[in-house]
Amino acid sequence: MSRVLARLVLHPLSQSYPQGFAVAPACSSLAAQGCSSRAATQKDDLGSSRTECGGRRAQPPPSRRSKRTRAWQLVADGMAEGLGATIVQAGSTVLREEADDVPASMLGTQELKDLVQTMVDTMRAAPGVGLAAPQIGIPLKVIVLEDRPEYIALLQDGLAEQQQRQPFETLVIVNPRLSALTNQGARFFEGCLSVPGYQALVERYTSVEVTGVTPEGLPLKLTANGWQARILQHECDHLHGCLYVDRMLSRSFSARGGGSRLPDDVPRPGQPCTCCHHVDAAA
């Protein structure tokens, strides 16, 4: 079913600043139904239903666990019906909330394997170099990332070296915890499939350490530098309800591929910087 999803999530790869980031599906098309003399039902962006009006008492809000279960069911239903899923867009609450830790009881299960496979397929179909589970409507701390030679080959002369960008195999990290290994940072353009069509300069640490577990529950510890470190910071931010626009140099915000020129007062891409922001908490 994940292949169905993959076909339905399309996004061009920027020639100038390949998008490196997340894809995801779902739920934004769920619109509130009109209110009538009867109690009307409204669905939020995770598909949870509640009684809205009509003189009846509203049901209590769903628990986070039931919302997560419902979100996953929506993704699975959509794929089973050939509908796939759509990328969760900025404005959806699932992109602005702290994701839940994956419980120990879920490690090694088929449910988690399905989620990971869906995320990988979706990321590749975008195409992108990273994806966080909230971007497919699932508020769990799971990220996937990879960088492929064909993506890097599209970069303009010298940019791959500036970005310290090297291909790497698919990484899947459950419950990641990030820490910066240096105060040294760099400014480069980033994009996000949850904020399509735009890009901005973002300062990121150039070296980080991430710990977590594999989908099977085995301990995982990784040191990352350059572009891989940037992807990890971008994806882990998604798990804390943070988008790149929360960290961007706002005057660099621009349409992708529009040939726009940075204002003179904005630092140039590639310049080093000194970072001091949190990497494991919302901005």
Ligand SMILES: [Zn+2]
């Ligand atoms: Zn993103």
